[in-house]
Amino acid sequence: MDLEAVRTFVAVAEAGQFQKAAADLSITQQAVSKRIATLERTLGVRLFTRGPRGAELTIDGQAFLPHARELLRVAERAGASVCPGHRPLRVDVIASRSAQSGLMRGFHHAHPEIDLDVMMLLDIETAVAAIRSGAIDASFRAVAAPGRPLPEDIESVRVLDEPLQLMTGPAHALAGARSVTLAQLTGHRIWMPGILPGSEWAAYYDDLVAEFGLTIEATGPNFGSDALLDTIADTPALATFMGEPTRLVWPADHGLRRIPVTDPTPVYPHSLLWHRDNPHPALATLRAHLAALAAGHDAAGTWTPDWVIPH
Amino acid sequence: MDLEAVRTFVAVAEAGQFQKAAADLSITQQAVSKRIATLERTLGVRLFTRGPRGAELTIDGQAFLPHARELLRVAERAGASVCPGHRPLRVDVIASRSAQSGLMRGFHHAHPEIDLDVMMLLDIETAVAAIRSGAIDASFRAVAAPGRPLPEDIESVRVLDEPLQLMTGPAHALAGARSVTLAQLTGHRIWMPGILPGSEWAAYYDDLVAEFGLTIEATGPNFGSDALLDTIADTPALATFMGEPTRLVWPADHGLRRIPVTDPTPVYPHSLLWHRDNPHPALATLRAHLAALAAGHDAAGTWTPDWVIPH
DNA sequence: AGCAATCCACAACAATCAGTTGTTCACTAA
DNA sequence: TTAGTGAACAACTGATTGTTGTGGATTGCT
Numbered sequence: 001m002d003l004e005a006v007r008t009f010v011a012v013a014e015a016g017q018f019q020k021a022a023a024d025l026s027i028t029q030q031a032v033s034k035r036i037a038t039l040e041r042t043l044g045v046r047l048f049t050r051g052p053r054g055a056e057l058t059i060d061g062q063a064f065l066p067h068a069r070e071l072l073r074v075a076e077r078a079g080a081s082v083c084p085g086h087r088p089l090r091v092d093v094i095a096s097r098s099a100q101s102g103l104m105r106g107f108h109h110a111h112p113e114i115d116l117d118v119m120m121l122l123d124i125e126t127a128v129a130a131i132r133s134g135a136i137d138a139s140f141r142a143v144a145a146p147g148r149p150l151p152e153d154i155e156s157v158r159v160l161d162e163p164l165q166l167m168t169g170p171a172h173a174l175a176g177a178r179s180v181t182l183a184q185l186t187g188h189r190i191w192m193p194g195i196l197p198g199s200e201w202a203a204y205y206d207d208l209v210a211e212f213g214l215t216i217e218a219t220g221p222n223f224g225s226d227a228l229l230d231t232i233a234d235t236p237a238l239a240t241f242m243g244e245p246t247r248l249v250w251p252a253d254h255g256l257r258r259i260p261v262t263d264p265t266p267v268y269p270h271s272l273l274w275h276r277d278n279p280h281p282a283l284a285t286l287r288a289h290l291a292a293l294a295a296g297h298d299a300a301g302t303w304t305p306d307w308v309i310p311h
Numbered sequence: 312m313d314l315e316a317v318r319t320f321v322a323v324a325e326a327g328q329f330q331k332a333a334a335d336l337s338i339t340q341q342a343v344s345k346r347i348a349t350l351e352r353t354l355g356v357r358l359f360t361r362g363p364r365g366a367e368l369t370i371d372g373q374a375f376l377p378h379a380r381e382l383l384r385v386a387e388r389a390g391a392s393v394c395p396g397h398r399p400l401r402v403d404v405i406a407s408r409s410a411q412s413g414l415m416r417g418f419h420h421a422h423p424e425i426d427l428d429v430m431m432l433l434d435i436e437t438a439v440a441a442i443r444s445g446a447i448d449a450s451f452r453a454v455a456a457p458g459r460p461l462p463e464d465i466e467s468v469r470v471l472d473e474p475l476q477l478m479t480g481p482a483h484a485l486a487g488a489r490s491v492t493l494a495q496l497t498g499h500r501i502w503m504p505g506i507l508p509g510s511e512w513a514a515y516y517d518d519l520v521a522e523f524g525l526t527i528e529a530t531g532p533n534f535g536s537d538a539l540l541d542t543i544a545d546t547p548a549l550a551t552f553m554g555e556p557t558r559l560v561w562p563a564d565h566g567l568r569r570i571p572v573t574d575p576t577p578v579y580p581h582s583l584l585w586h587r588d589n590p591h592p593a594l595a596t597l598r599a600h601l602a603a604l605a606a607g608h609d610a611a612g613t614w615t616p617d618w619v620i621p622h
Numbered sequence: 623a624g625c626a627a628t629c630c631a632c633a634a635c636a637a638t639c640a641g642t643t644g645t646t647c648a649c650t651a652a
Numbered sequence: 653t654t655a656g657t658g659a660a661c662a663a664c665t666g667a668t669t670g671t672t673g674t675g676g677a678t679t680g681c682t
Contacts, residue, residue: 001386003314018659031641033660038640045393050659052649059446060393063401063428067389074385075312078378082356082371090374117374135370329630342670344631349669361630363678 003075005039006068008032009047013065017054081117088115089282092127092139095120099162099243100140100270107289114282124200128154131275137283138274142200142308153276159290161267161302163260164241167229170255171236181263182303186213191238193218193228207305208266229256243268264303314386316350317379319343320358324376328365392428399426400593403438403450406431410473410554411451411581418600425593435511439465442586448594449585453511453619464587470601472578472613474571475552478540481566482547492574493614497524502549504529504539518616519577540567554579575614 011021012032022029040047047064048055057065081088093100104118119136121127127139131154140159150156166185168175174188195201195218205216232240233256242258272290274283322332323343333340351358358375359366368376392399404411415429430447432438438450442465451470461467477496479486485499506512506529516527543551544567553569583601585594 001314001390003312006389017657019657028642029659030643030661034640037660043390043393044395047393050648052658054658059401059430059432059441062430062432063398064389064393067385067392071382071385071389074378074382078317078375078382079312079354081378082354082358082375084355087374090370119370119373121370121373130370328628330628339671340630341632341672345669348631363629365629 001042002035002039003071005035005042006071008035009039009061010065010068010072012036012048012055013057013061013068015054016056077115080115088117089138089280089286090117090119090136091286092119092121092130092136094140099160099268103140103160103270103290103293106293107286110289111282111285114285127273131273131278134275134278137278137280138272138286140270141273142204142269142271150273154273155276156271156273157287157291157294158269158271158308159294160270161304162243162270163302164243164266164268166239166257166259166261167232167242168239168257168259169233169235170257172239172257173236174239174259175257177259179260179262182208182212182214182261182266183263185261188214189238190214190216191228191232191240192216203307204268204305207307208303211303232256241266262301264301267302267304269304269308312353313346313350314382316346316353317382319346320350320372321376321379321383323347323359323366324368324372324379326365327367388426391426399428400449400591400597401428401430401447402597403430403432403441403447405451410471410579414451414471414581414601414604417604418597421600422593422596425596434507438584442584442589445586445589448589448591449583449597451581452584453515453580453582461584465584466587467582467584468598468602468605469580469582469619470605471581472615473554473581474613475554475577475579477550477568477570477572478543478553479550479568479570480544480546481568483550483568484547485550485570486568488570490571490573493519493523493525493572493577494574496572499525500549501525501527502539502543502551503527514618515579515616518618519614522614543567552577573612575612578613578615580615580619 008021008025011024012018015021015024018032018036019029022032025032036047043060043064045060046058047061049058080086091104093104101118104116108114108116121130121136121139124139124141127136127141128151130136131139132151141156166174166180174180174184177184192201192205195205197218202218205218208214209216228240232238241261272287274287319332319336322335323329326332326335329343329347330340333343336343347358354371354375356371357369358372360369391397402415404415412429415427419425419427432441432447432450435450435452438447438452439462441447442450443462452467477485477491485491485495488495503512503516506516508529513529516529519525520527539551543549552572583598585598
């Protein structure tokens, strides 16, 4: 199926006749006739009834028309997604940090007129390089990792503190607790698969380990949160940290326990990074939106690594 | 932008290299190289970084990939929408009878796996002809009009009785009523623009007029329910009939009044029509869905023309 | 370092396709 | 009957696409 043919089909459907459509498209009537004939042959149905007064849509044509329009719309969006100059705002989020995509969902809901492309890059180095090159406009990260200050042309602001909760199976020693303190977790095994060594997460949990003496195991690849929760539910000796789920649903018989952590509550600090000179107009809107959300947070009783940039 | 090029792009992105993608598409590696080069030229950006180990997506490529996949998905749905043999279930509804599209929304919600094409044909003759020819699978209509029995190969079942309510502006004589009877409407002017003479609606309201002596004016073209409600709100002498709105929203300051009609309540009978021999598997599902909804209705205290097929 | 293997790009050629001009056919209105 | 309108067919031409053949760049093995 040829997009030009589809475009021609829509033009004829709107014009009501081949000749006018040809004029609209700046081609000859014969070319339109050929394109429609080819399209009809590929689809295997007749799209127009040709009469002496022009062309009218058949029932099949009427059914096809909205799909054709949708196809052209999607094609235009696809082209615009990489159009240098005025493409959608490209925001990078960390995979499996649902709080970040939750923020972007909220932004999209508040500003549905702004075209967005939410992406997931590999690591903060890639993200920073992409921001500096202009390939992406903003990135959600937990910055800055210790000893790796951001380049001068990258700006950042802390936008969300995500309180971490403890997830355990029903047979875990702490399964019955209404809440636990970080100190109570000393000696317990916390499983956080999929954390890359050297990443900002690794630094975060390294600090947590150093300060409170938990055992954090980052071994094994990350098979997704479903697999993680399956294992947690079945393994009495294991627990994991997780943010407040925004819309997470798991089978009720899993028996998973979600236990708040207090005194202090470890929070995972999300920051937004962008290039000092990025001219994308939607970037300012995003920053304003996030700034409005972040206003008035309370840092009392929470814990973050001391290298985290302050508010 | 060429759909074959987009398909090639996705194949390369999935294969990770041009050669394997070429094998998957049963063309030569050089053809793949050319297609990608052309696509990159049209889009104006580089989509892959070519290395000695294959091709990797650039950031632009990563942003484009989901759009490309969506494009192929939509193209496939567009083709399937007219595919003879196993196309989506085609159901015809009457324009501006929101209760019918409401029923179809409910069906779609209950059976999201069933592909649907909801269409709006002109009149019942067209619809019956389309059903007999197999061009559409089902049609919502108010049948049968007096003196025009359905052909023998068309089956029908009454699926929804839609109670009509009176809509008036704030200055209308009945604006303050909690409810009105049909007899109270004698002499009042009811405006129902856009009703075609000879249509099933016309027959419905003709009977209503004959029995209760209202004045129904069907003059003027239908500019849509927004324009209709605007006029009703501003004209003290006019009112109109309307079904229970499913999700209708109008500006609060319109001052429109929605008044139930009783003793009896006129109901607009919606029926589903289909061809006796239609083999579409989803048609049976739709009939079962609607039959479950229609079960156990109560005809007491309602009015329909006596030519309406009974339950 | 040398060599083979892998992978992509360029060049030349063949086949096909799309668009144009010229013309014919079908139907309607005067 | 005769214009007039609108679409389809035919022949031609230029452009596009895919093929084969080949070259350049990088990696890994010996």
